[in-house]
Amino acid sequence: MLRKVSTSAGRRASTPAEDGQHAASAVHDLLASFIRLTPRDMSLTSVSTLSTLNRTGPRRITELAASEGVTQPSVTALVASLVRDGFVERLSDPADRRVVMVAITKEGEAYLRDRRAASTEIFAEAVEKLSAEEAATLTAALPVVERLRDVVDELRSLRQGQAREKRQSEPDA
Amino acid sequence: MLRKVSTSAGRRASTPAEDGQHAASAVHDLLASFIRLTPRDMSLTSVSTLSTLNRTGPRRITELAASEGVTQPSVTALVASLVRDGFVERLSDPADRRVVMVAITKEGEAYLRDRRAASTEIFAEAVEKLSAEEAATLTAALPVVERLRDVVDELRSLRQGQAREKRQSEPDA
DNA sequence: CGAGAACATATAGACAAGTTATATATCCTG
DNA sequence: CAGGATATATAACTTGTCTATATGTTCTCG
Numbered sequence: 001m002l003r004k005v006s007t008s009a010g011r012r013a014s015t016p017a018e019d020g021q022h023a024a025s026a027v028h029d030l031l032a033s034f035i036r037l038t039p040r041d042m043s044l045t046s047v048s049t050l051s052t053l054n055r056t057g058p059r060r061i062t063e064l065a066a067s068e069g070v071t072q073p074s075v076t077a078l079v080a081s082l083v084r085d086g087f088v089e090r091l092s093d094p095a096d097r098r099v100v101m102v103a104i105t106k107e108g109e110a111y112l113r114d115r116r117a118a119s120t121e122i123f124a125e126a127v128e129k130l131s132a133e134e135a136a137t138l139t140a141a142l143p144v145v146e147r148l149r150d151v152v153d154e155l156r157s158l159r160q161g162q163a164r165e166k167r168q169s170e171p172d173a
Numbered sequence: 174m175l176r177k178v179s180t181s182a183g184r185r186a187s188t189p190a191e192d193g194q195h196a197a198s199a200v201h202d203l204l205a206s207f208i209r210l211t212p213r214d215m216s217l218t219s220v221s222t223l224s225t226l227n228r229t230g231p232r233r234i235t236e237l238a239a240s241e242g243v244t245q246p247s248v249t250a251l252v253a254s255l256v257r258d259g260f261v262e263r264l265s266d267p268a269d270r271r272v273v274m275v276a277i278t279k280e281g282e283a284y285l286r287d288r289r290a291a292s293t294e295i296f297a298e299a300v301e302k303l304s305a306e307e308a309a310t311l312t313a314a315l316p317v318v319e320r321l322r323d324v325v326d327e328l329r330s331l332r333q334g335q336a337r338e339k340r341q342s343e344p345d346a
Numbered sequence: 347c348g349a350g351a352a353c354a355t356a357t358a359g360a361c362a363a364g365t366t367a368t369a370t371a372t373c374c375t376g
Numbered sequence: 377c378a379g380g381a382t383a384t385a386t387a388a389c390t391t392g393t394c395t396a397t398a399t400g401t402t403c404t405c406g
Contacts, residue, residue, distance in 0.1 A: 030204060030322050040364085043392060048205060061355060069209060074393055076356060081391090098354040098401045116198060123197035126324040134317045138196050141314035144307045145199045151299045152206045216363060234384060247364055249385060254363095271372045271383040350404090357398070362391100369386070375379090 038119055045070055046078050050087060050104060050112055058091065058103040069156050087111055200321075210295050212288065218243055219251050220288065223260060223281055231264065231276040260284055 038044070049068055053059060061079065065072040079102050082088040087108035091101040104112075127135060208217070222241055226232060234252065238245040252275050255261040260281035264274040277285075300308055 030200070030318070030325065044205060044208065045392080048209070051202075051205075062353090070392095071394065072355070073357080073395085077392075096354085096402070100355065116201065120194065120197035120201045122325060122328050123200055123321075124194050126321055126328055127196045129324050130317065130320060134320060135196075137314050138317050138321075141310050141317075142196060142199050144303065144311045144314075145196075145203055147303060147307060148299055148311070149199070149203045149206050151302045152203065152210060152295075154302075155295070155299060156206070156210050218363080235382090243363095244365065245384070246366085246386080250363075269373070269383085273384065347406105348404105349406100352401100352403075354401080355399085358396085359394100361394080364392100365388100365390070367387085367389105369384100371382100371384085373380105373382075375381095376377100 039115065042115075043078070045074070046082060047112075047115060049075070049078060050082065050108055053088065053102060053104040054109060054112055058101045060093075060099050060101060064102065067153075082108070085111075207295075212291055216251070218247070219255060220285075222248070222251060223255065223277060223285055226261065226275060226277040227282060227285055231274040233266075233272050233274060237275065255281070258284075 045068055049064055052064065052067055059067075061075050062072055064079075065075045068075070070078075079088060079090065079100075082102075083090060085107075086105060088102050088104050091103055093099040093101055127138065130138065218241055222237055225237065225240055232240070234248050235245055237252075238248045241248070243251075252261060252263065252273075255275075256263060258280075259278060261275050261277050264276055266272045266274055300311065303311065
C-alpha cells in the first residue's frame with residue numbers, strides 16, 4: 001500500500017513537485033497537530049531561545065534577537081520573564097559594559113528536558129506504532145531532518161534580514 | 174534486514190524506543206523551527222480551525238473549541254475575525270436556535286490553498302539546499318511522515334478525550 | 347582629548363490573541 | 377411551566393509581540 005519505502009531506490013513516477021506537495025501537506029498538518037499539543041506555559045520563542053542558549057552557550061540580547069527572528073525589545077522582555085522564572089541569568093561583559101550576556105541556568109536546562117519530553121511524547125508514541133520498515137526509513141532520514149532544521153534556521157535569518165531592509169528602504173509604500 | 178538502513182553508517186544497537194525519541198526530537202525541532210517561517214497574517218489557531226472546517230465541514234463553536242484545544246470565548250472571537258475576512262460564515266441551526274454553525278467559504282478554501290502553497294515553497298526552498306543524496310533520503314521518508322501525521326491525529330483525539338475527562342473530575346488540584 | 351556618530355539595551359505605548367468569570371438566550375425535563 | 381443545563385456572547389485581564397524612542401557606553405577622528 002504505501003509505496004515501498006526502499007531507502008532511496010524506490011522513487012518512481014512521482015515528480016519533485018508532487019513530492020513537494022505531499023511533503024508540504026504532511027508537514028503543514030503535523031505543524032497544526034504540534035501546535036495544538038504543545039504546552040502553553042511558555043511561548044515558542046522563549047523555548048527556542050532557551051534551546052539556543054543551551055546549544056550555543058551565553059549570547060547577547062541582540063544576537064538572540066537576530067537568531068530567533070524577533071525584535072530586540074521582545075528579547076529584553078522575554079529574557080526578563082525567563083529571569084523571573086529562574087531559567088536564565090543576565091551577566092555583564094567586562095569588556096563592553098553596554099552588553100548583557102544571557103546564560104541558561106541549571107533550572108533552565110531541566111525545564112528544557114522536561115518540556116521536550118512532554119512535547120515529543122506523542123510523536124515518540126506515534127513512531128512506535130509504525131512498522132519496523134517504516135521506522136527504519138524514518139531513522140535513515142533523521143540526519144537529513146536535522147540538517148533541514150539548520151537550513152530552515154538559516155532561511156529564517158536571511159528572510160528576516162531582508163524584511164527588515166525592505167521596510168527601511170520603503171518606509172510607506 | 175530491517176535495521177540495516179545504513180545511510181549513516183555507524184548507528185547500531187538502537188532500540189525502537191530510542192529511535193522513537195530521537196525521531197520525535199528531530200521532527201519536533203524541525204517543526205518548531207519551520208513554524209516560525211510561516212506567514213504571520215493569521216494566528217495558528219485560526220489556520221488550524223479553517224483547516225478543520227475544510228476537512229470536516231461545518232461545526233459548532235463549542236465543537237471547534239474542543240477540537241482546537243482553546244476556550245469557547247476564544248473561538249467566538251476567532252470566528253468573528255474570520256467572518257470579517259470573509260473566510261467563514263455563521264449559519265444558524267433551525268433545530269436548535271442557540272447554536273451557531275461555522276462553515277468555510279470559497280474564499281476561506283482559497284486562502285488555505287495559498288497558505289499551503291506558501292508552505293510548500295518554503296519547504297522546497299529548504300530542500301533545494303540539500304545534496305541530491307540527502308534529498309533522496311528525505312523523499313523516501315515522506316510516505317512515512319504522512320503516516321506519522323495520521324497516527325498522531327489518531328493519538329491526539331484519544332488523548333483529548335482523556336484530558337477533558339480529567340479536567341472535569343479534578344477542577345483544581 | 348573631546349564631540350558626535352554608532353551601538354546595546356531599556357522603556358513606553360499600542361495591538362492581537364489568549365484566558366477566566368459571568369451574562370444572555372434557548373432548550374429540556376419533571 | 378419553573379428551573380437547571382447548554383450554547384454563545386461579553387467584559388476585564390494577561391501575555392507576547394511590535395514600533396518609536398530614550399539612556400548609557402564605546403568608537404572615531406580632527
